[in-house]
Amino acid sequence: MTKFLLAVHVLAAIVAIGPVTVAASMFPPIARKALAEPGDAQARSVVRLLHRICRVYATFGVVVPVFGFATASTMGVLGDTWLIVSIALTALAAVVLGALVLPRQTAIMEGIWDGVGAVTPRTTARLAMFTGIFNLLWATVTILMIVRPGSTTGA
Template structure:
């Protein structure tokens, strides 16, 4: 059962978190292009699509920690420091995504469609910074999941 839970956890992370990190990273440059060329319907549609990908896969991404907890319980590692740090980093990443990345994407996307003048010139720069923080948090969690300090697997 542990192998099944671990497989679902890893697959969910790849399928759900991967698209969010990629789409979120692509959003600021796409938004800058759409803001620079307000008549470009393709650029505006790309921004909308990237934002939708981030929203949908953020919701789907909830299964990652659910199966992570189940896997950790089955492995008997719920109290291990590396896992507690991973859980904390995951929680911070979720807050960054929900409170800093997605709302800014929404504001920029709406501004592009309705009134580009409402989007400040630094909005995409700030969004790129928060997106980078989100991606770095996930990179740290991934490294902890692979290295697992104190693990007896020899990794």
């Protein structure tokens, strides 16, 4: 059962978190292009698509920690420091995504499409910073999951 849970956990992380990190990283430069060239319908459409990818896959990403907890429970590592740190960083990444990245994407997208709000290059730069923080948190969690300090596997 542990192998099944671990496989689902890893696959869900690849399928759910991977697209969010890529789409979120692509969003600020495409948004800047759409802002600089208001008549560029393709850039505007890509901004909308990237935001949708981020929202949908972020929702699906809830599966990752659910199967992570199940896997950790069957492996008996719920109290290990590396896992507790990973859980905290995952929670922080979720907060960054849910409170800082997605709302700013929405505001920028609405500004591009509807002219609502004041969207500036500084707005997209700040979004890029928060996206970078989100990506860095996930990279750190991934490294902790692979290295697992104190592991007896020699990894």
